[in-house]
Amino acid sequence: MQSIIEEIWPKLRKKHLYPEIPMPRVRETPEQEKSESEEDEDVGLEMKQKQLTINGAFVSQMKEKMPEKRVIEALLDHGITHYTFCPWDFHTHLRLYAAAKKVVGDKDLAKQVSNHFIDVIADTHCVKKRFTEIPELHRNLRKGDVEEVIASLYQEIWGMDLGIAPSKMGVKGRADIVRRLARIPYLDRSRWGESIQKFARTLKPLLIQEQKEQGAQGGKGERNPQGEHDLNHYSSEEIDQGLRDYARQTMTLSEFKDVVEDFSDELSGAGYGMEGGMGRGQGNPVDADVLFYMKLAENYSIPVKKFPLEEKGSLHPYSHCPWEIGAPYQDVDVWTSFGKIMPGITQTWTKREGKGRGKIEGTPDCLIVVDSSGSMINPRKSLSYAVLGAACATNAYLHNNSKVAVYNFSDAPMGGKDILNYTDRREDIYRVLCKYFGGGTALDLEDLMPFIQGKRKLDLFIITDMKITNLEALIGFFGQIQNRVTAVHIGDNPYAARFEKAVERKKNISIYTVKRTEDIPHIVLGKIRDYFNPTHTKKS
Amino acid sequence: MKSSTPPHKSSILPPNNENRIAKNPFEEFKTFTASGPDLPLDQIVQSTEAVMDRIRCGYEKLLEEEAKELVWMVQYNTIIKAYEVAEKYVKEISYTAEDIEDFCFALENTQRIPYLIPGPAGIYLSALCNYTNEEEIVLKLSELKTEINLVGFRLPKGKRLMIEGDTGDFTGIGLEGGELVIDGNSKNWTGAGMRGGKILIKKNIGLHTGEWMMGGEIYVGGRVRGLGNIVEGKVYEREKLLYPGKVRYPNVYY
Numbered sequence: 001m002q003s004i005i006e007e008i009w010p011k012l013r014k015k016h017l018y019p020e021i022p023m024p025r026v027r028e029t030p031e032q033e034k035s036e037s038e039e040d041e042d043v044g045l046e047m048k049q050k051q052l053t054i055n056g057a058f059v060s061q062m063k064e065k066m067p068e069k070r071v072i073e074a075l076l077d078h079g080i081t082h083y084t085f086c087p088w089d090f091h092t093h094l095r096l097y098a099a100a101k102k103v104v105g106d107k108d109l110a111k112q113v114s115n116h117f118i119d120v121i122a123d124t125h126c127v128k129k130r131f132t133e134i135p136e137l138h139r140n141l142r143k144g145d146v147e148e149v150i151a152s153l154y155q156e157i158w159g160m161d162l163g164i165a166p167s168k169m170g171v172k173g174r175a176d177i178v179r180r181l182a183r184i185p186y187l188d189r190s191r192w193g194e195s196i197q198k199f200a201r202t203l204k205p206l207l208i209q210e211q212k213e214q215g216a217q218g219g220k221g222e223r224n225p226q227g228e229h230d231l232n233h234y235s236s237e238e239i240d241q242g243l244r245d246y247a248r249q250t251m252t253l254s255e256f257k258d259v260v261e262d263f264s265d266e267l268s269g270a271g272y273g274m275e276g277g278m279g280r281g282q283g284n285p286v287d288a289d290v291l292f293y294m295k296l297a298e299n300y301s302i303p304v305k306k307f308p309l310e311e312k313g314s315l316h317p318y319s320h321c322p323w324e325i326g327a328p329y330q331d332v333d334v335w336t337s338f339g340k341i342m343p344g345i346t347q348t349w350t351k352r353e354g355k356g357r358g359k360i361e362g363t364p365d366c367l368i369v370v371d372s373s374g375s376m377i378n379p380r381k382s383l384s385y386a387v388l389g390a391a392c393a394t395n396a397y398l399h400n401n402s403k404v405a406v407y408n409f410s411d412a413p414m415g416g417k418d419i420l421n422y423t424d425r426r427e428d429i430y431r432v433l434c435k436y437f438g439g440g441t442a443l444d445l446e447d448l449m450p451f452i453q454g455k456r457k458l459d460l461f462i463i464t465d466m467k468i469t470n471l472e473a474l475i476g477f478f479g480q481i482q483n484r485v486t487a488v489h490i491g492d493n494p495y496a497a498r499f500e501k502a503v504e505r506k507k508n509i510s511i512y513t514v515k516r517t518e519d520i521p522h523i524v525l526g527k528i529r530d531y532f533n534p535t536h537t538k539k540s
Numbered sequence: 541m542k543s544s545t546p547p548h549k550s551s552i553l554p555p556n557n558e559n560r561i562a563k564n565p566f567e568e569f570k571t572f573t574a575s576g577p578d579l580p581l582d583q584i585v586q587s588t589e590a591v592m593d594r595i596r597c598g599y600e601k602l603l604e605e606e607a608k609e610l611v612w613m614v615q616y617n618t619i620i621k622a623y624e625v626a627e628k629y630v631k632e633i634s635y636t637a638e639d640i641e642d643f644c645f646a647l648e649n650t651q652r653i654p655y656l657i658p659g660p661a662g663i664y665l666s667a668l669c670n671y672t673n674e675e676e677i678v679l680k681l682s683e684l685k686t687e688i689n690l691v692g693f694r695l696p697k698g699k700r701l702m703i704e705g706d707t708g709d710f711t712g713i714g715l716e717g718g719e720l721v722i723d724g725n726s727k728n729w730t731g732a733g734m735r736g737g738k739i740l741i742k743k744n745i746g747l748h749t750g751e752w753m754m755g756g757e758i759y760v761g762g763r764v765r766g767l768g769n770i771v772e773g774k775v776y777e778r779e780k781l782l783y784p785g786k787v788r789y790p791n792v793y794y
Contacts, residue, residue, distance in 0.1 A: 103683055128579050157581035176678075180638055185585045194649065198642075201680050 024052040045227035065140040074137035090242025103200035231266040247295040257288040297391035317349040363400035371464035373410040373441035410437035412444035466495040598629030626667035662690030681705035
């Protein structure tokens with residue numbers, strides 16, 4: 001069978017315009033396992049990451065109905081089209097699933113609907129755009145109730161006879177279902193969102209009926225002979241990218257959470273258990289809230305200003321200038337002066353003071369102070385700009401190999417606080433950031449001192465709405481320290497104005513307002529006004 | 541004067557250029573055709589879109605004529621007039637029940653139809669249902685976020701309209717002998733002024749039910765919140781005859 005694949009693979013690649021997919025493999029079932037794995041014969045194709053694997057048992061079983069070569073070609077056409085057209089990427093898959101879930105309301109049904117929809121699109125695309133054996137495969141596949149309806153849909157929209165008798169369609173309004181399904185513009189990618197909802201609406205009664213029958217029989221449903229559509233299709237990078245895109249597209253925590261929790265088993269399997277680092281842990285539940293902020297924050301990039309170069313004091317030759325009579329001889333460049341002392345020919349070196357980076361190289365560590373009092377949005381209920389901003393800052397420092405400490409507070413003197421020491425473990429940081437206390441707002445400055453003492457080069461990032469009971473104490477505290485401070489306030493209010501006024505002369509404090517997510521990229525961490533914007537200092 | 545012969549270019553080309561002509565890297569795709577044969581799907585989708593465009597166009601004209609300021613007051617005259625306008629446009633279109641359902645969902649898609657005004661939308665929807673060739677119309681509207689008013693207005697005898705989902709106010713008003721089934725809830729003034737036929741509400745119903753009802757029957761599977769001033773006809777609540785009978789009348793809240 002592998003030789004057949006090797007023979008047809010170049011032709012298939014050309015047909016599908018050379019997709020970047022490795023040579024498919026064949027999975028042969030060992031003789032001793034054959035008797036045990038009868039149900040294994042139901043599935044013809046397996047897709048893991050980008051590796052297509054043909055099930056030898058399935059092809060052998062189909063051999064009586066159609067030649068092996070044609071079965072393999074049809075299966076591969078189908079599999080390749082999943083990568084080249086639908087769903088294309090994990091984000092599209094999630095989007096389609098979420099749209100189906102809104103209609104059917106049930107996780108399993110939504111997965112079934114999205115799988116059928118993806119298959120219909122892939123097969124229809126293939127039939128329209130390429131010469132394929134897919135119709136012949138469908139003619140010979142074993143079909144359940146839903147598969148029969150889908151096959152008669154194919155008959156309708158492809159204009160081919162797939163062996164579904166019209167009498168079968170008379171049962172329980174199936175003709176009506178097929179007529180409705182046939183009106184969907186499957187090949188119009190821009191309308192897949194609304195199309196899958198219509199598809200789900202139409203197919204829902206049939207799927208519910210099938211689910212009930214299966215429940216009554218106490219068995220699992222029939223498996224998709226053209227391969228199951230799960231997260232195994234995608235590499236971890238694709239899953240990362242898909243989650244990132246989906247978080248950015250929805251911007252709604254509840255929707256993201258809903259979908260991620262439905263895929264929690266698969267995501268845990270793919271390494272999205274939050275303990276032990278992304279992609280390494282298994283068996284821990286996926287914290288959808290934390291994952292949402294993590295993925296959403298990856299869409300925003302905040303620059304961190306490194307420490308400015310400091311004057312070192314030593315002079316070095318920088319450029320040439322003509323020598324004039326009376327000027328000292330020691331700076332003459334004998335090489336460019338051709339060994340002559342003569343105005344117009346002789347050149348001297350102009351020297352400049354050398355620059356260095358000071359004692360600490362790169363980016364310092366950062367202490368993130370985040371307000372989670374009652375006046376702030378609960379990050380686990382809806383999108384919190386404060387947490388998103390803090391998450392972006394976390395990413396920025398961690399990417400620069402710095403460590404981050406978190407001080408999450410509401411009424412800190414009364415115990416409303418969570419403190420995380422300097423670490424580079426992203427999940428731990430996010431978990432503390434996502435914690436919500438509610439209640440009053442007061443800072444306990446004593447808590448901050450251990451984080452700052454002994455760290456001359458340390459950045460502070462505070463994100464709050466500034467409605468802090470002891471705001472004056474905070475202003476006084478910022479007045480004393482020389483560290484770079486990035487203060488972000490959510491929305492405008494008199495307290496924020498008071499804070500801005502009080503620290504306006506402090507060059508080491510930069511203040512930003514975040515009212516929308518679009519404001520976040522404008523934040524520059526560790527910005528020092530007089531260095532980067534000298535005109536600003538002159539004016540003030 | 542310029543010579544008619546083109547300038548000799550052989551000096552630019554390297555010697556033995558016949559042997560060195562570069563092969564077109566896309567030669568392999570010479571026979572490739574970007575789009576395959578037309579499938580019946582293309583035709584179905586195309587004709588569906590054409591019908592939807594006409595339905596949409598009719599609705600927009602109705603809005604232009606009847607709701608210029610995008611404000612529409614429910615009054616006897618305005619309803620009659622709007623229905624006449626809707627009839628005028630709907631009569632010219634050939635469509636099916638599925639087209640009506642698609643139109644309902646298109647109403648919520650602001651990119652396709654900019655304004656959803658529940659009153660005129662309901663009048664237009666009723667006209668579509670009344671003038672379709674099909675006798676039984678099933679509209680699966682349970683995922684619709686907006687409850688459309690005036691659904692089933694003047695549903696004629698011989699027609700059966702079944703709606704999966706909730707409907708708004710004035711459902712089935714002026715019913716003319718048809719059968720209206722709502723697989724969900726219905727709001728106030730349901731069946732007002734109906735002359736004959738049957739309204740079946742699977743769940744609950746609001747106030748003023750059957751106001752100035754002249755005939756026909758209203759069956760409610762759930763609770764009736766309040767009855768209107770009924771002239772003639774029957775109202776049942778959970779298979780129990782509510783009117784005529786010992787009714788909490790009119791508009792008693794319970």
